[in-house]
Amino acid sequence: MLRAALIGLPSTGKTTLFQLMTSVKETARGKADTAVGISKVPDARLDRLAAMFNPRKRVPATVEFTDIVAPTKTGAQGLVDVAGYKNADALVHVVRAFRDPAVSHPSGSIGPARDAEAMEAELILADLGVAERRLERIDKDLKKNRSAELEKEQALIVRCKEALEDGRPLRALDLAPDDIKRLRGFQFLSAKPLLLVINLDEADIGLAAASIDRAAGDTGLTAFLERAATGAVAVCAKIELEIAQLDPADAIAFLADLGLKESGLDRVIRSTYDLLGYISFFTVGEDECRAWSIPRHSPAQLAAGEIHSDIARGFIRAEVVTYDALVARGSMAACREHGEVRLEGKDYSVADGDIINFRFAT
Secondary structure: OOOEEEEEEOOOOOHHHHHHHOOOOOOOHHHHHHEEEEEEEEOOHHHHHHHOOOOOOOEEEEEEEEEEOOOOOOOHHOOOHHHHHOOEEEEEEEEEOOOOOOOOOOOOOOOHHHHHHHHHHHHHHHHHHHHHHHHHHHHHHHOOOOOOHHHHHHHHHHHHHHHOOOOOHHHHHOOOOOHHHHHHHOOOOOOOEEEEEEOOHHHHHHHHHHOOOHHHHOOOOOOHHHHOOEEEEEOOOOHHHHHHHOHHHHHHHHHHHHHOOOOOOOOHHHHHEEEEEEEEEEEEOOOOOEEEEEEEOHHHHHHHHHHHHHHOOOOOEEEEEOHHHHHHHOOOOHHHHHOOOOOEEOOOOOOOOOOEEEEEEE
């Protein structure tokens, strides 16, 4: 399952958005004051497929979100050892852009770009501590027993330390696949893809309907969003609260009146999914229509393994038809008649929206 963790200064609307996205209404306080919830990835294609096949089950792709219930006194440093943050695939930073005199801001004024930079600096500082401790350990280990692998790791961590001391997040480094693998165990916070959620004022809801470039420009975040593996989406938590209290038909009408095609919550969930470089393929039938999450450019055998390791192990062929072809023809049988169902091997690069039936030996 994909995992994302929410970060943000106090009074940004972070926990409100978390509760709305995950339907976690009460966050039980426990170890590290964390709350975990699951969000369904909205996908109109799955809705259409379910309408075609009328299955017993409709299973969307999901993203697991983690939220710190209470702010940590030590900032990002306090997140280093919190499992939900350490193991997250991406960070979602909720940045305040709404103006409400009744809700005080820690800095005394509204400054989205300033807050984004401040949190980035916190992540970098937390990672710097991890890198320094690891280098101390490597130095001790090298004195006892030198190895080529340990020396490679040392050189890599030194490179990371230099970048962090320079104020650069590790997600900005152009690392070789082997180096990415070496760093995986450290789960550096600044190495994770970052999604900014710009929490707008109700009066500025037009920015959410416009392009993210305009929202970024109006909030001073354009330069920040030019960084590698960094994205953004604009929402208004106050309006999302109102939408959550409406029935589906009224919610659609309300969004239309605001000039919005979908809720901000759906855009946050989908943007998190996209930022991580994931796509969905589908399996369909009378029993179940399901969306499966895989990294972009994944081979068919890896996709088969998402369903079950036995299918990957006994992989023979993948029967593949595009979503557009299936919807246009109306059935798998019609697609076969028109030669639109392909047989692909284990190295076939699965495309977003592929409908796949795997042939495998038991």
